[in-house]
Structures are given as C-alpha cells and as structure tokens.
Amino acid sequence: MKKLILITLVGMVLFSCKRKEYKYEIHGKVYIPTSGVNPMHDAIWYTDTIGFDGDTIYYFNSDGSEVRIKPPYILIDNSK
Secondary structure, eight states: OHHHHHHHHHHHHHHHOOOOOOSEEEEEEEEOTTSSSOOEEEEEEEESOOEEETTEEEEEOTTSOEEEEOSSOEEEEOOO
8 A cells, every 4th residue: 555655645746747848949050179070060949038130049048158150050940
C-alpha cells in the first residue's frame, strides 16, 4: 500500500510540472567554425518578443544581450 501511495505522489509531481510556453519559435541555422567540414547546424530559438531589422529577426536575452537571426529561418507564432 505504501508503494502505491508513493508511486501516485511521484506521478502527480511529475505530471503537474508545466513548461514555459513561448510566443515565438524560430528555426534556423547557426555557424560554428570549429565543427569541421559542415559548419552550419540546425538551431531553435524560443522567445516572447521579437523585432525586425529588414529581413533579420532580433530579440534581447534576459541579460540584455542581443540575438540576431538572419534568413533563411522559419518563424512559428505559438500565441494562437
């Protein structure tokens, strides 16, 4: 009986956790020059605010640093 209660409590804790839902999801590529023959790698960014500078997307991290994502990229709006 104690095992059943423990398993139930652990299950409730695990399934009650919520992950942060971000408004925007951006899929693109990053350049890593030290990665050998193919320096371009897939990347995904998550953010709640974005801005546009021509065709480049940008946003600011919580530490104030700016992230700029140049095309090609796919912008997914998860706010719907």
